[in-house]
Amino acid sequence: MPPSDDVVLRVENLVKHFPVKGRIPFVSGGVVKAVDGVSFDLRRGETLGVVGESGCGKSTLARMLVGLEQPTSGAVRFGRSVVHQARGRELRALRRRIQIVLQDPYTSLNPRRTIREILLQPFEIHPDVLDRRRRVERIKELLDLVGLDPSLHLDRYPHQFSGGQRQRIGIARALALNPDVIVCDEPVSALDVSVQAQVVNLLERLQEELGVAYVFIAHDLSVVRHISDRVAVMYLGKLVETGPEIDLYEAPRHPYTSALLSAVPVPDPAGRGERKRILLAGDPPSPVNPPSGCRFRTRCWQATDTCATTEPPLAAGEHPVACHYPLAA
C-alpha cells in the first residue's frame, strides 16, 4: 500500500520539560526542555524519519508518542483518542495499535523472562488477537522474520544474546500484534550492515503488505534516507525542517540540516581527510537554557541580530524550514 493522506497519528504542539536538581536543596534548578513544541502528522502507511543531534529529544518524543511518558503539554491524537488521556479499555486498544521498539535493547527486555515468555506476553495482554493454540507457532514465525532461529533461541534469556540479537527480539515483539504504528527508536544501530539490510527490507515489506506506519529514529542518515518517505530534523527540542526524503537530502534548506549531511562519514578510506565537512562552531547549548530567538544561532554561520531576537517559526507546507534565511533550494 502506498502512503495515503489519511492521518493515523497527529502530534500537536508536544512539550516535555524535566525538572532538574538545583545546586541548593529544595530550590529548583529549572527544567530540561527536552521536547519543546513539536507538531506533525503521520500518515497511514508512511515512514517518517527523525534525525538530530544526540540529546535533542528524539527518545523523549518517541516515548510520548506511545504513552510511556506524560507530556507537559500538547497532545498525540490517534483516531478519536488522546494518547496520554486514555484509560482502561481505550488505553489497551491504543497499546495494541501503537508499538515501540526501544533504543536500548538491554534494558527493554525483562532479564528474568525467556524469549518465549517475552514474545507471548503481548498475546496474554490482548488475548482476543490470537487463539491460544496458535500463539507459539506465531512467535516462531516472528523470530524467523527477524532472522533468528526459533529452535535455538526460544528458551534462552536476554543476557545470553548479543546486542544485535536482542534488538531483533524487540522488533519481533513490536510486530506481534499487527499494529498501525510502530515507533522505532534506533532499531538497527546495533546490527551489522547485512542484518540491518534484512531488517530494513523486512520493515518495508510489512509496510507494503499491512500498511503500518513508522516513525523511524536513527542517527544513521543513509538508513533514514533509504527507509523514509519524509524526514524531520530536530534540534534542541524543536523541529527545524521537514520534507520529502529526496528534497531534504538533495536540497537541505536549514543550515543545521546541511551541516548534519556534510558530516556523514564516507565509507571509503581513500578519501580520508579530503572531505568538506561543515564543522559546527561551539558546543551544543544546554536544553536548560536554550539560546533566545533561533536555538541554532550560537552555532550558525549565517546568524544575524534578527536570529537572536526573533524565533523563526516552522511554517506549514511540503518542505517547511524554521530559519530566517533558508539556504537556496
Added chain:
Amino acid sequence: MTLLEIADLRVAFPGPSGPVNAVNGVSLGVDSGQTLAILGESGSGKSVTAQAVMGILDVPPATITGSVRLRDRELLTLPRKQRDRISGEEIGMVFQDAMAALNPVFTVGHQIMEVLRVRRGMSKADARRRAIELVDRVRIPAAKDRIRDYPHQFSGGMRQRIMIALAISLEPDLLIADEPTTALDVTVQAQVMELLAEIQRDSGMGLLLITHDLGVVAEVADDVAVMYAGRIVERGTVQQIFAGPAHPYTEGLLASMPRVDRRDEQLYAIPGAPPNPARLPAGCPFHLRCPRATDECLVTLPPLQALPADRASACHHHEEVLGATQR
C-alpha cells in the same frame, strides 16, 4: 610495540544441546597508538572476545582457553586481584550496553570521581574538577551541572559518552571500545572519534574498536579484522579491505551498505542466517550462504592464511575473490 596479543582464544558457554562455541580460535594483535577495528556479523563473538580480554566473563560457566597477553604478561592465568587491577587501570573499556555498565543509583559525577579517588588517590575537589573536564570533553553541554544527574536522566548517546569519559579517565594504555558510537549522531560521533585519536597521538593508547559502522572504520581504523562465526575470516589494512576484500563474507558485508548519496529500491543483504554456534557445520562455516562455495568448502575448514602484502583470508578461493573484488 605490541601492546595486546591474543592467540588462539576460544570461549564456550554451556548450552541445552552441548557447548555454544562463541569464539573459536581468535588471534590478533594491537600495537601502541594503533587502531584495529573488528567488524563482523551480529552474534559472531566480538563482544565475547572483548569480555574475555577484560576478564569479566564468569568462569565457569564460560570455558576460556588460549592466551591473552598485555605487554608480555599473560592475563588469562593471572590471579583475580592482579587481573582486576590491570583491567581497571591499564585497559579501559566502553561497553556495548552503557545503561547496564553504569550504576543507576549513583550520579555520573560520583561514579567518575570514585574511580579517580580509588585508583589515583585524588582529593575530592581534584576528582570533581577532572570529572567535569572529562564530561565536557565528550561534548555534554553544561557538564558542571549535569554530573549531578543520574544515568536515567541522560539520553542514549549521552550515556554512551559518559561511558567513554569513564573509560578514558585513567588514561589507559589500551582502550577496548565496543560499539562506542551506535547512539551518536554524525557530528558528535566525529568529535568523539577525534577525541580518541587525540589521546592516541598524545599517549600512544592502542584502540580495539568493535563497530558495525563502516563509515567510522573507513575514517579512523589502521587495520581491520573481520569476524564470522567466532573466527577471524579476514585481516588487512583498512585500505586493502575497502579496496578489495579477500573473503566472500566481507564482500557481502560491503555490498550491504546503504548509501547516503542515493536511494536504492532494495538493500542488498547476504542471504540466509549465520550458523548455530552450538552446531557449526563441517567445512567452511560460511558455505551455506556463500556464492563461491565448492565441494572442498563443504568438507575442509579453511585456515586463516597469510596472503601477499601482509593480509590474510580464511577462504579456499581467496585468489578468485581478490581477482573479482580488486578495483
